[in-house]
Amino acid sequence: MSFITDHILSWVTFVPLAGTVLVLLLGASKKMARIIALTVALIDFVLSLHLFKHFDVGNAGDQFVEKVAWLADGKITYSLGLDGVSLFLVLLTTFLGPLVILSTWSAIQDRVREAMAFLLFLQTAMIGTFLARDMLLFYFFWEAMLIPMYFLIGIWGGERRIYAAVKFFIYTMVGSVFMLVAIIYCYYQAGSMELDKFMLLDLGRTEQMWLFAAFALAFAIKVPLFPFHTWLPDAHVEAPTAGSVILAGILLKMGTYGLLRFAIPLFPDAALALGPWLAHLAVIGIIYGALVAMVQKDVKKLVAYSSVSHLGFVVLGLFSLTATGVAGGLYQMLAHGLSTGALFLLVGIIYERRHTREIADFGGLAHSMPAFAVVFMFVTLASIGLPGLCGFTGEFLILFGSYTSTLLPGAKLLVVLSATGVILGAIYMLWMYQRVFLGKLVHDANRDLPDLKVREWIVLIPIMIFIVLLGVKPAPLIERMEPSIERLLAPITQKTIVMDSHHAAVIDPALQVSERTEDER
């Protein structure tokens, strides 16, 4: 087994890619393609459990590290690592993987082989993005994610799928190009593509500003941060269910992950200077996303806009630049992955039955699909942050961390504003729920809809279990995240210590002066 455990990160990353090849070779029949894909995804999930089990709690640095020279005389390496920040994002990816494949069982009927191949390929790219510790390798995985997603939307999507796919692709590319330039600039400064070498760079303030802006733009588009969000509703509405689940569940977190992993620790001066701007945009996004979600007529679009609101919370937490706020942000990423992922699955379930997502086409669904209504209620509650479910923990930590932040000017006001998201979230979700599920069955087409099937239960129950677990027992996650978060924030902390001592030096003489004058009196 040691040939697996010694290279566990590579295995977890590339098993899905191997699955892609397998599916393309052997998946001639729909059934075969699905079974291969599901098996591979399950294997990958089991492999990733090894990471959780053998994770060294309290160790802040990268674990299970793999590094070999790759290109340019070893200046570019194949280097993977996993710390407390990456751990749970990888687990979320491998956890949702098989569920997503299962969700396509009846929803995707043509070109099944290609769909499965793309899904598995996407999984490799996503895991690789979370694990890469070499900037070129990271960029490689980052861009690789676009291709399968582009095709998933463009081939299996809705009516305006081509528009949405192209918009998604170009939007994300625009941001990435600037990041690539920034990466290359740093490469010439550091003489290596390794992230560790990048961390050692001593960059001037202006340099940092430009580099941070380039990175932050790429990530802000991915998050998506207001006002870079307009690709998201289109992509979500047109994407097939599987695409939406992955998009909301994992792809969006690439943005926030990137901010935390690269933008903040690599350019601490710039993060301190420009972070507040992003935090402000985040808070605008929280309220704006919620208000716009409220007036949507299409359930899927509503959930898409709610993501803008939820991810706003994450970004606020990150730029509180406190360990608590960042931990809350990371936690919220996971919680959002579960709850919004589940919401898209649920919307997919009803779409398969009714081929519509217009709120007006429903009403009284709880009569015909009571179990579905209960599950939907449950996930709704998770999404609006009911204590005891996953959403609350992250929100609470974000608000707490931000409120106590000394590095975010006007933090208290931002917290007050963003806490209105708690009210708005309840409004748009419960109002939608009321119009879809409660009241009388007004449309005959909804009268005889079949309730949840066994396969659908199998997809939903694991998510529901983790929604509860993350709400009731956050400690095992937090204790694994915390040291790594402190480590990523260390460059910021060092800067502020320097600033503080500088302040003290300025203030001290003044104090002495005032003491003296008092003495003189």
Added chain:
Amino acid sequence: MDTHAVETALRWIVLVPLIGAAVNGLLLRVIPRRVAGLLACGAVAISFALSVRVFLRLLAMEPAERLVTDTLATWLTMGRLTIDIGFAMDPLNAIMALVVSGVGLLIHIYSLGYMAHDKGFNRFFAYMNLFIFAMMTLVLGENLVMLFVGWEGVGLCSYLLISFWFNDEANAAAGKKAFIVNRIGDFGFLLGMLVIGSTLLPHLAPGEGVFSFRTLAAHAPLLAPAATLIGLLLFLGATGKSAQIPLFIWLPDAMAGPTPVSALIHAATMVTAGVYMIARLNFIYVLSPTAMLVVAIVGGVTALFAATIALAQNDIKKVLAYSTVSQLGYMVLACGVGAFTAGVFHLMTHAFFKALLFLGSGSVIHAMSNEQDMRLLGGMRTEVGIKGRTFRRRRVALAGVFPFAGFFSKDEILWKAFSEGNVWLWLVGFLGAGLTAFYMMRLVSLTFFGKNRASDHVKSHIHESPATMTMPLVILAVLSIAGGWIGIPHFMGGANHFEKWLEPVFHHETVAHHDGHGILQEIEHGSLGETAGTLAVTAHVVHDVVEGLDHAEEEAMEWTLASASLVWALLGLTAGWWVYNKRLSLATKLQKFAGGVPHRVLLNKYYVDEAYEAAFLKPGYALSEKVLWKTVDAGLIDGLLVNGSAITVSIISAVLRLFQNGLLRFYAYVFSLGVLAFILYFTLTA
């Protein structure tokens, strides 16, 4: 009794109802009704029995040491922030736990009969057990976060149970309204917690639970600088949950739920959570005279305001709902004037008599084939024996007639308001008390006396309820009468066991003295002095009078006020009786008074809902749809910036494409033009 067993009993008080809810919820379709009902009642019975057990344990302890704690786990540790999952029972928790599980049990039993023919029977009991779980978490949680978990949990159950008959869109809307209005309160609560945490955290040792009530009490002086902010933010939460101005609007609509729900959640237990929270955090509130004053004013005004609305309502449950809002106002007023004991006392007696009133009205509604309009009821006294009797008794209790429970508790509040020197608040409360007597008598007169005004069809169906429904009524009736006796004040020769029991909780000064930090004590004393000072200033009118009285005179004053409120209450009762029994023509005249405007205003609840709708909901929706979505999102960002730049690019490329048409002659032509321009340029500049 084994100490450890007593401690772990605490968790089971909370968890057994959860198990009941889970079993009934998961096996919804398979479990037979009878089993589901018994299971739910059994779970609450266990919860009640365990509460009694721990209560007895407390009783056996020294008064100052009355505390049992049960910590299950650490929910979260993040840096210095530590939050435990744990429960605690001190004298205040004990009262709450006993009331919740006791009244809860009676209402569960009552529901066996009331909901017997409902097709959602099992679902109903699953929700009810879930509610008991959440409410127990609220009242037994050992820290503010646990309280908040329960706080939101009961809000959820309330939502689920109000929209229980979701076939009717109005019920669903009422449930949603309740949840959202409460969320506005929770927004304040959440911010209050943040202020507490951020103020206290830097002063604590690692591992010390920052939100634990014991930590908060011990370090209360540190919170003094932020006490006003904390107090007001948390109070916003209380105005939501305990239906005070400006967030009371959800409670009357909440009557859409089944009547046992109205009794348990929207009268006896959940709505008192705000009062409990203020009482629990009394040591923070006393640090801020401003916060206390706001609490007192809001409570007093709500008490009177809601009482006036109740005068004109025709739906029997709506009258009771506004009366609940009004009574909650009295409890809040009590807390605001520092009479926490009186507030909690009224909370308890109110739980008994209001649960009884609701269950009684439920029996009427049940007997009358779901008729709730009092104008169509009447003569129930002769038709339904036991209901009539118990219902009248509670009416008397609420109206506050000696020696029923309501008298002692409400009277206590008014006296405290007066003796704290706030004559205006006393007056407001006093007026409200008279109105209460009047509208309750109106309710009883219309419902039970006079001719039965129902249709013949309904009449033919009138029936007495089964024993499961009458037995809880009788028990609650007894409690309504006797419940007040444990709090008979000293001046009437009573021992006031109630006050003594709660003394350790509300005797915050002693806690501060134990603290040992000299500076902290100074802050503490300073703010206490400030409290007294401000209260004195706010009511300097009476201040001198009260101050001047020696003890004997004070007692005489208390007697005078007590007699006054008794007379006042009797007056209200008589008026209500006279108008609605003897001189119904007078009632019509009252309605038509001043062109019927006052009646219309009251009937329509001062148009508060309409005002909110016009001020917030409609503009909010229009802003979101027309401005944010259609203009900013679709128009500006997506249309102009995103697709606009895409279109610009495609226009530029379309222009550039003209030059790449692949025609060799065109290229040669352009090339020669360029050369020509080049030559021209150099010859001209040379």
